[in-house]
Amino acid sequence: xxxxxxxxxxNSIRLREDHVCSLLAKYKPDIICLQELKAPTxxxxxxxxxxxxxxxxxxxxxxxxxxxxxxSRIPLSDADYCDYCLKGDAxxxxxxxxxxVEIQNFYIPAGGDIPNREENKKFAHxxxxxxxxxxxxxxxxxxxxxxxxxxxxxxxxxxxxxxxxLLKVVSHTPIEIEALQKVAEAGNFIDITRKNIPDGLLYSxxxxxxxxxxxxxxxxxxxxxxxxxxxxxxxxxxxILKEARSWERPSDxxxxxxEFNL
DNA sequence: ATGGTAGTTTGACTA
Numbered sequence: 394x395x396x397x398x399x400x401x402x403x404n405s406i407r408l409r410e411d412h413v414c415s416l417l418a419k420y421k422p423d424i425i426c427l428q429e430l431k432a433p434t435x436x437x438x439x440x441x442x443x444x445x446x447x448x449x450x451x452x453x454x455x456x457x458x459x460x461x462x463x464x465s466r467i468p469l470s471d472a473d474y475c476d477y478c479l480k481g482d483a484x485x486x487x488x489x490x491x492x493x494v495e496i497q498n499f500y501i502p503a504g505g506d507i508p509n510r511e512e513n514k515k516f517a518h519x520x521x522x523x524x525x526x527x528x529x530x531x532x533x534x535x536x537x538x539x540x541x542x543x544x545x546x547x548x549x550x551x552x553x554x555x556x557x558x559l560l561k562v563v564s565h566t567p568i569e570i571e572a573l574q575k576v577a578e579a580g581n582f583i584d585i586t587r588k589n590i591p592d593g594l595l596y597s598x599x600x601x602x603x604x605x606x607x608x609x610x611x612x613x614x615x616x617x618x619x620x621x622x623x624x625x626x627x628x629x630x631x632x633i634l635k636e637a638r639s640w641e642r643p644s645d646x647x648x649x650x651x652e653f654n655l
Numbered sequence: 656a657t658g659g660t661a662g663t664t665t666g667a668c669t670a
């Protein structure tokens with residue numbers, strides 16, 4: 394079975410329904426995982442997705458903030474979610490494919506501006522969320538799992554525009570990177586994007602605050618596709634659709650793709 | 656050190 398999967402922080406599904414539909418029409422992934430729907434479940438537009446053949450979905454919306462979804466043209470079962478940190482945030486959803494492969498879609502907290510747990514509640518939340526993921530994955534002994542999402546951490550030197558200048562900037566601090574590594578180890582996960590594209594700068598997000606984002610190219614790789622080691626060697630053809638950042642009224646994140654021969 | 660932009664709950668929150 395071939396599986397083409399894409400993850401995208403869409404930053405409002407209602408504002409960017411057109412973008413999602415044109416992406417699906419052109420690239421025809423089997424599954425798209427979305428983050429930051431910024432809409433309640435009942436307000437997420439689904440009719441055009443259905444028309445495009447995406448008849449299966451698990452949507453966990455939320456008013457104003459967060460919101461995640463798995464949209465699929467192949468059947469999904471065992472829809473589930475975890476309420477990490479018990480805040481009621483819609484930051485996780487999961488589902489299973491007919492071949493037993495599990496899809497996990499995450500929107501990890503951004504963590505605010507100050508990289509200090511005592512001074513910044515949002516940073517504490519981010520670290521707590523990562524720790525809960527780790528504990529959860531140790532308990533579950535995962536296999537045949539693909540984890541995707543906006544993890545809000547750029548772990549490698551070449552995942553940011555300046556490693557030295559971002560060491561104290563939330564998303565690239567050693568404490569976050571170490572926490573994320575522990576999550577990956579606990580779940581036996583491999584970073585598929587970097588396995589397929591080991592060398593060179595790789596970004597999936599460029600801030601809205603830079604009017605000249607393309608020229609300055611101060612990006613970060615915050616969006617990830619991971620797979621457990623038992624299926625990691627089945628992944629290929631990873632790519633990041635940088636051009637989506639130039640589309641009209643774009644999300645600040647771009648789609649990240651991978652394919653699997655399962 | 657500061658401010659820059661965008662989206663949503665129209666004003667202050669999030670990123």
